Amino acid sequence: MRIGVLTGGGDAAGLNPAIRAVVIAADRAGSTVIGLHDGWAGLLEGGQSRTLHASDLEGWLRAGGTLLGSSRTNPLALEGGIDEVLAQATAHQLDALVAIGGDDTLSVAAALCEHGFPVVGLPKTVDFDLAVTEYCIGFDSAVAIVAEACDRLATTGASHHRTMVLEVMGRDTGWLAIMGALAGGADLAVLPEFPMDLGAIVDHALARRAGGHGSSLILIAEGATIEGLETLSDEGSTDAFGHVALARRAVGERLADALAGATGLDTRATALGHVQRGGPPAAADRIWPTRLGVAAVESLMAGTFGVCLGVVSAQPRAVPLGDVVAFQKRVPAELYATFRAVS
Amino acid sequence: MRIGVLTGGGDAAGLNPAIRAVVIAADRAGSTVIGLHDGWAGLLEGGQSRTLHASDLEGWLRAGGTLLGSSRTNPLALEGGIDEVLAQATAHQLDALVAIGGDDTLSVAAALCEHGFPVVGLPKTVDFDLAVTEYCIGFDSAVAIVAEACDRLATTGASHHRTMVLEVMGRDTGWLAIMGALAGGADLAVLPEFPMDLGAIVDHALARRAGGHGSSLILIAEGATIEGLETLSDEGSTDAFGHVALARRAVGERLADALAGATGLDTRATALGHVQRGGPPAAADRIWPTRLGVAAVESLMAGTFGVCLGVVSAQPRAVPLGDVVAFQKRVPAELYATFRAVS
Amino acid sequence: MRIGVLTGGGDAAGLNPAIRAVVIAADRAGSTVIGLHDGWAGLLEGGQSRTLHASDLEGWLRAGGTLLGSSRTNPLALEGGIDEVLAQATAHQLDALVAIGGDDTLSVAAALCEHGFPVVGLPKTVDFDLAVTEYCIGFDSAVAIVAEACDRLATTGASHHRTMVLEVMGRDTGWLAIMGALAGGADLAVLPEFPMDLGAIVDHALARRAGGHGSSLILIAEGATIEGLETLSDEGSTDAFGHVALARRAVGERLADALAGATGLDTRATALGHVQRGGPPAAADRIWPTRLGVAAVESLMAGTFGVCLGVVSAQPRAVPLGDVVAFQKRVPAELYATFRAVS
Amino acid sequence: MRIGVLTGGGDAAGLNPAIRAVVIAADRAGSTVIGLHDGWAGLLEGGQSRTLHASDLEGWLRAGGTLLGSSRTNPLALEGGIDEVLAQATAHQLDALVAIGGDDTLSVAAALCEHGFPVVGLPKTVDFDLAVTEYCIGFDSAVAIVAEACDRLATTGASHHRTMVLEVMGRDTGWLAIMGALAGGADLAVLPEFPMDLGAIVDHALARRAGGHGSSLILIAEGATIEGLETLSDEGSTDAFGHVALARRAVGERLADALAGATGLDTRATALGHVQRGGPPAAADRIWPTRLGVAAVESLMAGTFGVCLGVVSAQPRAVPLGDVVAFQKRVPAELYATFRAVS
16 A cells, blocks of 8 residues: 655644654555655645655654644645645555644545545644544643743743733634643633633733732633724734834734733733744653554554544544534633633 | 542642642632641541641642642551541541542542542542543653653663663553653553563564664563563572672663673663652643542532542543542553554 | 842842852851842832741742842932932841842942942843853753744744744843854844844845755844844834834844745744743752852851852852943854854 | 764763764865764774765754764773774774763873874763863753752652652762752762761751651762662672672662661652763753864864863863863862752
8 A cells, every 4th residue: 555644734743753653554564655745735736755664763753843844735725626636646656645634634635535535634733623532633732832831921920020911822712722721820811712801801910919919820812802902903004104014913912011001010921922833742742643643554454534533532533534624622611610710 | 618638649740730729619619628638647646737728829730749748548457547537537627528549549538438428539640540530640740751761761772772671650550651652762661461571572672673773762660570580589588798688679670681681782771760750740730630629629519429530531520439449440452552563 | 147138130040049048058157038029129118028047948949030029120210219228228137138130230239339238249130141250040041941942943944944033032132042043053143242134134044945944943132133124113103093003013023024025935933032031940040049149148258248149160259249240241253153153 | 174073982962962063064164074983983993984964964953862873982992992093094084083072082082192193072971070171061961850850859759758869870970969969959969079977868867857857858979988888799699599699789779778777767769870861952062062063173174183172261162182081070079068058
């Protein structure tokens, strides 16, 4: 069997362990693995690839990001994209494909299956918003990074009696914010799922100070909306010198400014940004990608396609690709309530 | 309500976050929490305790070990121990108890419930061998420490073309060894669940060298048995000078000596020992103890006793105390096979 | 002897180990230590303080920030400030003072000495710009954090073939940027000491891509100036809707935008911000604060005042306070050249 | 110029950054670098080598150990060893050599220089016992590992009210023990330089407990001697069953047993062993090896041989090779006294 493997979408810790497991397990099964570069771009015209051998993988288990490269190229968004992918798969003499990525990548995988090409998926997203699966590659490492940042900001906040605002990833869902808040001991978490009023946040900061706490740590997901917080339009505005307007400012920074203005408290914002994705994988992002990568190859060998290897009840489980991307998993009210109960 | 809380057995990362969650959640519910020192010893005559307030817990989320102290004192092993515990609970005017620990601690908790005293448990063990629950306090942090040790030993092994043997905790089960091996990229894991022959390990080391690998990393659980590996009796022997014999040597050291002798390869042993338990909790050992601690208080408030708050299908779940200690969860053959498939 | 101790200016990792050493050493010498809260504010009217005992310091060696609190309050900038500090010192019956801080804090210390009040200083600054001393409290920990961020950004950059721009602290000097660049493997470092042309940076990014490198990592100090990079005025401008102008954007973000525009390369900015200061001290920020704190007390006991305990030739050394703040230590051309030689 | 580079003796974090700097700097200077495998073995008959290009070094800055391999092979200990090294150097057409290692490696380098072959050295030892230089490759990373182990053992000790004994590297000198003790907050450090009586250690442990401390953390260098502590002969003894005697037990373990016996306190030993050498280099072990590697190439280009590039007054400095190995640098009494002043 000739198996292609690719990683699509934003990079995350745990992709290399997944690729490594696929290559070793396939190699043991007598198959050949072709690593396709830069996500789906590797299966479009001009795409690059290389044969991966088990002996090439020294250090991959411990390496962050993806050594195959990634991109956000989406064949579904390109005229004739799926046909081209199928043609390239034929040109590469691929019998099957392992696609590692989030909803975009897995949606393409599902489309290829509908066209009769055998694909299995592996779930990757630092947003943790794929349905069904209890585990997504990269999320645990990102939570650890956010927790460490909280530890750092907490000591700085306490030293200076400041209100610290930490903005983390999460356009549509607040998984990283809520888990980071639980792990990092934040006293407030602002999530896309539970919009807040600026007034309520101001009240929280003042009440905390009145309650004798010298400092405060507020986590906010980049996609959270706050009623009453002004958003500068990101088009059309010009400054006094006629320059094109600044890009829209991040929500954490705007919240910090508004809080400082309304409370008079020394308030500072930090946006973790790209450091949330990179660096060596946490233990869970080595163990699970390995287990799921092996299961993906077993699935291919057993002729089971059109599935994503996820985690259900703490066990590897093949789930229909469509189910995993059927909806965005959101932070449930119970979890948010648990956080509120200790913060 | 007056709620006692205690931590029993070996210390682990995540105990303080659990205590913190119990105290804050109980405080919000209008209850008082009494921290009992040093496990069940805190509920025996002469035991010590102190009232815990939410405002005393600065830093507890990030602190390793248990700030209440722990011990292996087991009232079930003491004549009249359970009666004394009940008497002390009455003397402290406790309405209920949260007991955090492993099979020993939770067995006492179950016994108290049978005597009509309301207890809920929280599962703690770096051995991960409690039944039913998918999560045990301390295990994830220990896995991270083992994985980091593997990363260190791997570079030393590669630099010197050595066979490195790493002994980790696990008297009866190999969870820490197998997860550490998956996370740390070991090429062999020797577990209590799957006894091996010394000859097979020798063959593995030689085959690996023959296959062009400069080094090898072997994880072994302290309780693993190896057919053909001599065990010095730990009683009766004396050395040439008449001194009492040395304590039994650790299995990792004995394996390394035997391997060196049989293969001629430069072979070194390391026993991680006590560093596996201590230090700041990993993110999972802050998040889950917090969630389970809140759930424990909710359970008490709802009048549900005799349960342990564990994790089932990635959700907090109250499980009968007896079920959690009914048997020792062992590494299943499928997981071991997955490791063998990539090593 | 009654000794006051305070920490002034921005928080840094290593302040608590320094305070701890002062307290324990003074305690052994039969002295009493009064911890003054929030820097010089603790020695102004209404300032707060508490007596510190050796037995209160559990965990201080490992704790980030300053458990005494800090502030940027500068008596030299207040009408009659020095007199008030002297009056408060008398009111507290202080015989001497240990002032831990950067150029502001140590300048006040020098002024007090000129007024006859005995002070010894300890050097603290994550900017590393104090003269004479080879070590400043907090710098090594900050370098470690920047290096770790580089490791993370490097894997993300490589995965996506991006040019990553990392902005670090350093208003006037580029120590953190150059050491971070050396430790983190950046291919360009932009420092206040060595202004660059935007064109040269563009050329670097393009040349690197042409040379076959998939990605680039550029470190820039927050105070670096780039010829040709537009700076939006931070006053007077309004947007199209008449709102008050945005704050001036950080230099890293502006550089990334300009680079993306000029090169067409995918370019992303990250500003580490406040995470550079906080969290547990690195080993050097435990060892040296301890050694210097002990030396500070020895200096007081020996009646040597008006000095700062710094490091010279890898040894603790008492240096006149005035010398340490005489000028801002800047990154020398040789060090910059060394970085250029390997990047 | 054709420059050979090798790493000898025990592996350490920072070797790869040093090699990387040598290769890049030499490459820029138009020279070719030959990487010799496994220390001096690479320059003996049958030794292996490969040409190193700047483009091959992706990831070397962050990689632990030595990617060239190392060994303890010492040509000075082999009949005709130096002549063979010279012959091989000629066969490889080497114009000069960069030798990275400790006293053994640098002694060979000095001998080669006496024979007219140009060598410059770089100082590497986790023992920190080379003379003159303020920095040795690998030491800072090892200190960080020891400090982290102390943090872990301290929480375990406190949880169980135990006396924890941690044995660290240091056959002849106690640098790692004293720096680890300062960084890790040990209350006692036992060094080869300052022999102690078992009775004094027992008194310390008892006094500490009497003083209200629940636990104790004792660091001991593997080469420390304790008057009154029995050492089992490592030759000649047999056990009751006639088996060959066990290897001599580590000093930490013996101390723990003796302490437990004499004090009745719960006492546990841990030997960190090989984890002290491996893993990713700390920031200092990236920065200094880079600076010194560049300086080494500059020295070669300037025709200055027979020197070791060390650090003096916090600057790179070329020191005669003979001076660096002239004597073993030992922990001075002042540093030990500083530790005693805070513990």
